Amino acid sequence: MGDKNELSLIRAQPRILRRLGREANPGDLVFRALATLFAATVIGVVLLMVAEMSRASVASIKAFGLGFIVSQEWDPVREVFGALPFIYGTVVSSLLAVAIAVPVSLGVALFLTELAPKWLRSPLASMVELLAAVPSVVYGLWGIFGLAPFLREHVEPVLASTLGFLPLFQGPHQGYGMLTGGVILAIMILPTIASVSREVLLAVPNFFREGALALGATQWEALRDVILPYARSGLIGAVILGLGRALGETMAVTMVIGNSPEIKASLFAPSYTMASVIANEFAEATGDLHLASLAEVGLLLFVVTLLLNVVARLLVWRVAGPTGNTR
Amino acid sequence: MKDFSIVTWVLAGLSLVAVGCKGGSDQGAPQAAASGAAASEPAKPTTTSLNGAGATFPNALYSKWTSEYNKLHPDVQINYQPIGSGGGIAKIRDKTVDFGATDSPMSNEEAAKAPGKLVHLPMTIGAVAIAYNVPEVADLKLEPAALADIYLGTVTKWNDPKIAASNAGTKLPATPIVVVHRSDGSGTTAVFTGYLSKSSKDWTDKVGAGKSVKWPAGQGMPGNPGVTGRVKDSPGAIGYVDLADAVQNKLSMASLKNPAGKFVKPEIAAISAAAAGVEMPDTLYTSIINAPGETAYPISSFTYILVYEDMPDAAKGKVLTTYLWWAVHDGQNMSEALNYAPLPSAVVGKVEARLRTLHSGATVLYSGT
Numbered sequence: 001m002g003d004k005n006e007l008s009l010i011r012a013q014p015r016i017l018r019r020l021g022r023e024a025n026p027g028d029l030v031f032r033a034l035a036t037l038f039a040a041t042v043i044g045v046v047l048l049m050v051a052e053m054s055r056a057s058v059a060s061i062k063a064f065g066l067g068f069i070v071s072q073e074w075d076p077v078r079e080v081f082g083a084l085p086f087i088y089g090t091v092v093s094s095l096l097a098v099a100i101a102v103p104v105s106l107g108v109a110l111f112l113t114e115l116a117p118k119w120l121r122s123p124l125a126s127m128v129e130l131l132a133a134v135p136s137v138v139y140g141l142w143g144i145f146g147l148a149p150f151l152r153e154h155v156e157p158v159l160a161s162t163l164g165f166l167p168l169f170q171g172p173h174q175g176y177g178m179l180t181g182g183v184i185l186a187i188m189i190l191p192t193i194a195s196v197s198r199e200v201l202l203a204v205p206n207f208f209r210e211g212a213l214a215l216g217a218t219q220w221e222a223l224r225d226v227i228l229p230y231a232r233s234g235l236i237g238a239v240i241l242g243l244g245r246a247l248g249e250t251m252a253v254t255m256v257i258g259n260s261p262e263i264k265a266s267l268f269a270p271s272y273t274m275a276s277v278i279a280n281e282f283a284e285a286t287g288d289l290h291l292a293s294l295a296e297v298g299l300l301l302f303v304v305t306l307l308l309n310v311v312a313r314l315l316v317w318r319v320a321g322p323t324g325n326t327r
Numbered sequence: 328m329k330d331f332s333i334v335t336w337v338l339a340g341l342s343l344v345a346v347g348c349k350g351g352s353d354q355g356a357p358q359a360a361a362s363g364a365a366a367s368e369p370a371k372p373t374t375t376s377l378n379g380a381g382a383t384f385p386n387a388l389y390s391k392w393t394s395e396y397n398k399l400h401p402d403v404q405i406n407y408q409p410i411g412s413g414g415g416i417a418k419i420r421d422k423t424v425d426f427g428a429t430d431s432p433m434s435n436e437e438a439a440k441a442p443g444k445l446v447h448l449p450m451t452i453g454a455v456a457i458a459y460n461v462p463e464v465a466d467l468k469l470e471p472a473a474l475a476d477i478y479l480g481t482v483t484k485w486n487d488p489k490i491a492a493s494n495a496g497t498k499l500p501a502t503p504i505v506v507v508h509r510s511d512g513s514g515t516t517a518v519f520t521g522y523l524s525k526s527s528k529d530w531t532d533k534v535g536a537g538k539s540v541k542w543p544a545g546q547g548m549p550g551n552p553g554v555t556g557r558v559k560d561s562p563g564a565i566g567y568v569d570l571a572d573a574v575q576n577k578l579s580m581a582s583l584k585n586p587a588g589k590f591v592k593p594e595i596a597a598i599s600a601a602a603a604g605v606e607m608p609d610t611l612y613t614s615i616i617n618a619p620g621e622t623a624y625p626i627s628s629f630t631y632i633l634v635y636e637d638m639p640d641a642a643k644g645k646v647l648t649t650y651l652w653w654a655v656h657d658g659q660n661m662s663e664a665l666n667y668a669p670l671p672s673a674v675v676g677k678v679e680a681r682l683r684t685l686h687s688g689a690t691v692l693y694s695g696t
C-alpha cells in the first residue's frame with residue numbers, strides 16, 4: 001500500500017498558494033492551468049451546445065410543450081410535429097444493434113486474447129480495427145445494394161416462417177426497416193466493442209489465468225469464472241461506447257431504415273431515427289416551426305443519449321460497486 | 328540514438344526544402360512584377376471568386392458551367408455548394424454567399440426576411456420522372472389520379488383497375504406496389520407533391536405540397552441516388568427521381584397523361600414544350616406543372632438563381648452578371664447532354680432585361696451587349 005501513502009502525500013500539498021510560496025515550479029503551474037483549461041473547454045462545449053439547441057427550439061417547445069415527446073404526428077406541410085416515432089426508432093435500433101453486436105464482439109475479443117494462435121492475433125486485430133475506419137456512407141451503400149436485398153430474400157422469410165408467431169417478425173419483407181438498420185448498426189459498432197474489450201481482456205493479469213488453470217479449471221471455467229468477472233466493468237464500458245456510437249449514427253441507418261415515422265411492432269417495418277430526421281430535413285427546412293422542431297429533436301437526442309449513459313453507468317455500479325475497477 | 332539520427336536527417340531535409348522555397352519565391356516575385364509592368368494587360372490579374380449555394384437538383388449543370396466558365400475566364404473562380412434550396416435561401420439572406428439557388432420560388436414570407444430585394448433568375452428546366460421496376464411492362468401509362476392513389480396507399484397492386492384502365496392490352500402483374508419517396512427535404516419532392524396536389528383533391532386534403540411532407544404510404548430513401556437504387560433493386564417498386572438520375576441508371580419511366588389528354592414520356596423536347604406553353608411573368612418565376620400543350624410533360628419545373636437587385640459589391644456584381652448572362656446564352660447548349668431542357672428564347676429575353684436592371688448603388692452592373 002505504499003502507493004496510497006504517496007498519493008496522500010501529494011494530496012496534502014495541492015494548495016496553490018503554498019505552491020506559489022515555496023515549491024512553485026513555473027512549468028507545473030502552466031501545465032496545470034492548461035490542463036484545467038482543456039477540461040473546462042469540454043464542459044463549455046457541452047453547455048454551449050445545450051444552450052444553443054434550447055434557444056433554437058424555443059418556438060417548438062412553446063407550441064407543443066410536452067406533447068412533442070408523446071405525439072406521433074410529423075407533418076411539415078401543416079406544421080404539426082411530434083417526436084415519439086423518432087425516439088422509439090433510435091432507442092430500439094440501438095438496443096437491437098447492441099444485442100446483436102455484444103455476443104459477437106465478445107467472442108471476437110476472447111478469441112483474439114485467449115484462443116487464437118499467436119501469429120494470427122495481431123493481423124486479425126488490425127482487421128477488426130479496420131472495420132471501424134470504413135466511412136458510414138459506405139456501410140449505407142453496401143446496405144442498399146448488399147445487405148437489404150440479402151435480408152429480404154434470405155433472412156426475413158426464414159425468420160417469418162420460424163418465429164412468425166411473434167409480432168416482431170410479421171408483415172411484408174421489404175428488406176428496409178428496423179431489422180436492417182439494427183444489423184447495419186451492429187456491424188458498425190462491432191469493431192468498437194471488440195477492440196476495447198480486447199484491450200480490457202489483455203489487461204487481465206496473467207497470473208489469474210495461470211492460477212485458475214493451475215487449480216484445475218478448464219479453459220472455459222477460467223474464462224467464465226475468473227477472466228470475465230475481473231474484466232466485467234471494463235467490458236460494460238466497451239458496450240456503452242458502442243451504444244453511444246449506435247445512438248448517434250446517421251447516414252448508414254438513414255439509407256436502410258426506410259425513413260417512415262411510425263411505431264410498428266414488426267422489425268420488418270420501416271422506422272426512423274432522430275439523427276436521420278435531422279440529417280434528412282434540416283437542409284431544406286424553411287418554416288420556423290419546422291426548424292425549431294428539428295432542433296428540439298436534436299436536444300432530445302442529447303437527453304436520450306445522456307439517460308442511456310446514466311442507466312449504463314448505474315448498471316456498472318450495481319455490478320462492480322461504485323469504487324469498482326472501472327478501468 | 329538511431330531514432331534521433333533519423334529525426335535529425337528529416338529535419339535537415341525539411342529545412343533545406345524550406346530554404347529552397349524561400350529562395351525561389353524571392354526570385355520569382357520581382358520577375359512577376361516586371362512582366363506585369365511590361366505588358367499592357369497584367370499577366371495574372373487578381374482573381375475574382377464568387378460563392379453560391381443552394382439547390383442540389385441543378386448541381387450537375389452548375390458544376391459544368393463553373394468549370395467551363397473558368398476555362399474561358401481563368402481570372403474568375405466560381406464555387407457552388409449544393410446544400411439544398413432551403414440552405415441556399417438562408418445563405419443568400421444572410422449574405423454569406425454571392426448568389427443563392429432554389430428549385431421552388433421563395434414564398435413571400437421568405438422573401439420578406441431578406442435585407443434587400445432578391446431577384447429570381449430562371450436558369451434551366453428539369454423534370455421529375457416516375458421510375459418503376461416492373462420488367463413485364465415496357466411502357467407504363469399513368470393517369471394523374473392513379474399516381475396520387477398509389478402514393479396515398481389506396482392503390483396497392485399493379486393490376487389495380489385504375490392502372491389497368493390506361494394500359495389496355497398490357498398484362499399487369501398482381502404483385503404489390505412498393506412505394507418509394509425521398510426521405511430528405513428536397514425541391515424534387517416539392518415539385519412532385521405540387522403536381523399531385525394539382526391532380527388530386529384527396530392529395531391536397533390529406534397531404535399537401537412541400538419539400539418534406541407526411542407520406543401516407545411507402546418508404547423514404549435519402550437523395551435521388553437512394554430512391555434510384557431502391558427502385559432498381561426492388562421488383563414492383565415505383566419512385567420519383569430527377570430525369571438525369573433515371574436516364575443515367577436506365578430506369579423504366581412511366582408516361583403521364585397531361586391536361587391535353589395525351590400520354591407523354593419525360594424527354595427534353597416534352598419539357599421544352601411545357602416551358603414554351605407558359606407565359607413567364609415579370610417576377611421571372613412561375614409553375615409549369617400541368618402546362619398546356621399536347622406534347623408537354625406535366626411534371627417539369629424551372630430552377631432559379633437568387634441575387635440581390637442592389638448588390639453589396641460592385642466589382643463582384645459585374646463579374647456575376649456577366650457570368651449569368653453567359654449561363655443563359657452559351658451555357659444553355661450544355662444542358663441537354665445533362666438531361667436539362669434549355670430555356671425558351673422568350674424567357675432568355677426576359678432574363679436579359681432583368682440582368683440589365685441589376686445595380687450596386689448607382690452603378691449599373693451588366694455592361695455587355
